[in-house]
Amino acid sequence: MGLLSVLKKQRQREKEMRLLMLGLDNAGKTTILRRIHGDPIDEIAPTLGFNIKTLSHEGYSLNIWDVGGQRSLRSFWRNYFESTDAVIWVVDAADRARLADCQEELFVLLGEERLIGASLLVLANKQDLEGAASDQEIAKALNLASIQSHRWKVLGCSAVTGEHLLDGLDWVVKDVAARIYMYSE
Amino acid sequence: MNGQKSAQRADAYFHRFQQQENDLHQALKVATTLEDIASIRQQVNDLQQRTTEASTYLPPRDIGQHQKALQGLVDAVEERRGRVAPKKRFVFKRSVSNAPRTPIPKVTEVKEVMPIPQKTCPIQQSMYFNDLSEINTLNSQGDVALEAMEGCIIDARTIPLTTLHLRRLHRCLIIALDVQASVMVFDCTQCLLLLSCQQTEEWSRVQDFGWLQRNIPSPHWTILPQEERWSGQGIDQLGPTADVGSILASTLPWKSASFS
Numbered sequence: 001m002g003l004l005s006v007l008k009k010q011r012q013r014e015k016e017m018r019l020l021m022l023g024l025d026n027a028g029k030t031t032i033l034r035r036i037h038g039d040p041i042d043e044i045a046p047t048l049g050f051n052i053k054t055l056s057h058e059g060y061s062l063n064i065w066d067v068g069g070q071r072s073l074r075s076f077w078r079n080y081f082e083s084t085d086a087v088i089w090v091v092d093a094a095d096r097a098r099l100a101d102c103q104e105e106l107f108v109l110l111g112e113e114r115l116i117g118a119s120l121l122v123l124a125n126k127q128d129l130e131g132a133a134s135d136q137e138i139a140k141a142l143n144l145a146s147i148q149s150h151r152w153k154v155l156g157c158s159a160v161t162g163e164h165l166l167d168g169l170d171w172v173v174k175d176v177a178a179r180i181y182m183y184s185e
Numbered sequence: 186m187n188g189q190k191s192a193q194r195a196d197a198y199f200h201r202f203q204q205q206e207n208d209l210h211q212a213l214k215v216a217t218t219l220e221d222i223a224s225i226r227q228q229v230n231d232l233q234q235r236t237t238e239a240s241t242y243l244p245p246r247d248i249g250q251h252q253k254a255l256q257g258l259v260d261a262v263e264e265r266r267g268r269v270a271p272k273k274r275f276v277f278k279r280s281v282s283n284a285p286r287t288p289i290p291k292v293t294e295v296k297e298v299m300p301i302p303q304k305t306c307p308i309q310q311s312m313y314f315n316d317l318s319e320i321n322t323l324n325s326q327g328d329v330a331l332e333a334m335e336g337c338i339i340d341a342r343t344i345p346l347t348t349l350h351l352r353r354l355h356r357c358l359i360i361a362l363d364v365q366a367s368v369m370v371f372d373c374t375q376c377l378l379l380l381s382c383q384q385t386e387e388w389s390r391v392q393d394f395g396w397l398q399r400n401i402p403s404p405h406w407t408i409l410p411q412e413e414r415w416s417g418q419g420i421d422q423l424g425p426t427a428d429v430g431s432i433l434a435s436t437l438p439w440k441s442a443s444f445s
C-alpha cells in the first residue's frame with residue numbers, strides 16, 4: 001500500500017473537507033457563511049481576519065474558512081491555501097465596476113501551486129439586487145471558460161434569500177468526494 | 186528512465202520560462218498604453234497557466250522559483266500600469282482629455298488632507314448637478330462612478346442607484362439616498378456625503394483596516410457627539426447657486442473651514 005492510499009484511507013475515515021472562501025471585499029463571504037450556518041445576517045461588518053465554521057453536509061464534515069477580502073488583506077490569503085479541497089470564489093454581481101479587478105485576483109489565485117487540484121465554485125452573489133449580473137454574465141466577465149487547471153462551476157446566489165447556496169455546497173462536496181474518496185482503490 | 190525524461194523537460198521548461206520572463210520585462214519597459222499593458226498582463230496569465238500545467242513534471246524548487254518570478258511580473262505590470270495611467274475610471278464626459286494623469290495614491294486610511302494634483306488631472310470644479318444624465322454612467326443598471334471633482338454638489342437624492350463609486354473628490358457635497366447595493370469611497374477629502382445604502386446599518390461599527398491595535402481606538406475616525414451633528418437644515422434649498430464652501434464650513438467638524 002503506497003503512502004497515497006494510506007492518506008486517502010485516513011481522510012476517508014475522517015470524511016472531512018476544507019473549503020476556502022475568498023473574493024474581493026464586500027462580496028458577501030461572511031454573510032454566505034453565516035447564512036449556511038444558520039446564524040443571523042443582519043449585523044455583519046467587514047472581516048478583519050477570518051471566520052471558520054464547521055458544518056456537516058451529506059455526511060461530510062466541512063471546514064469553511066472565510067478570509068477578509070480587503071486589498072490590504074489579500075496578501076494573507078496564501079496562509080490559508082494548505083490542504084484546501086475547494087475554493088469558493090464569491091463575487092458581488094451587483095458591483096460591475098470591479099469585475100476586472102475580481103478576475104485578476106481570481107487568476108492570480110488559480111496560479112497558486114498549493115491550490116492545484118482544488119475544485120472551484122464561483123458564486124455570483126447578490127442576485128436579490130436589481131441589476132446584478134447573472135451567473136452566465138459573471139462566467140463571461142471572469143473568463144471562466146479559459147480555466148483548465150481546475151474543475152469549476154458558477155452559480156448565481158443570494159446570501160439574503162439563501163438561493164442556490166445549498167446547491168453550491170452540493171456541487172463542491174460531490175466534486176471533492178469524487179476526486180478524493182471514490183478514486184481510492 | 187521516466188525521472189530522467191522529467192528532468193530534461195523541466196530543464197527545457199526552465200529555460201523557456203526564463204526567456205519569456207525576460208521578454209515580458211523588456212516589453213513592459215517600453216509599454217506606453219493601457220492596451221499594451223493589458224496584453225502583457227494577458228501574456229503573464231498565459232505563462233502562469235502554462236506553468237501550472239507544467240507543474241506535473243517540474244520539481245518543487247522550480248515551481249517555487251517560477252511562482253516567484255510570476256509574482257514579480259504581476260507586480261511589475263501593476264507598477265507600470267500605475268505609471269502609464271491610473272486605473273481606468275469613468276469620468277465626466279466634459280472632462281475627457283488625454284492629459285497625463287498621476288497615479289492614484291494608495292491609502293489605507295482616511296487622511297485629513299490629501300492634496301489633489303490640480304495641474305495634471307482634469308478636475309470638475311464648482312458645479313452643481315442634480316441630473317445624472319450629464320454624467321457618464323457606468324451602465325444601464327444604475328451604477329455611477331464620480332472621479333476627480335472639487336467643490337461640486339451632486340444631488341442624486343431622488344435617483345435610484347445600484348452602486349456608487351466615489352474617487353478623488355475634494356470639498357464636495359454628495360447626496361445619494363437611494364443606493365440599492367454599495368457605496369465605495371476612495372481617496373476623498375473634506376467631503377460631506379449624505380448616503381443611504383444597503384449596509385449603512387453598521388455605520389457606527391467601523392473596522393479600520395489601517396489600525397489593528399485592539400486596545401487603543403483608531404485615530405482615523407470618530408463618531409461626532411449628537412449635538413455636533415448636522416441637522417440637515419437647508420438641504421431642501423440646494424440649487425445651482427448653493428455655495429459648497431459655506432455648507433462644508435458649517436457642517437464638517439474640525440478645522441475644515443481653514444482649508445481651501
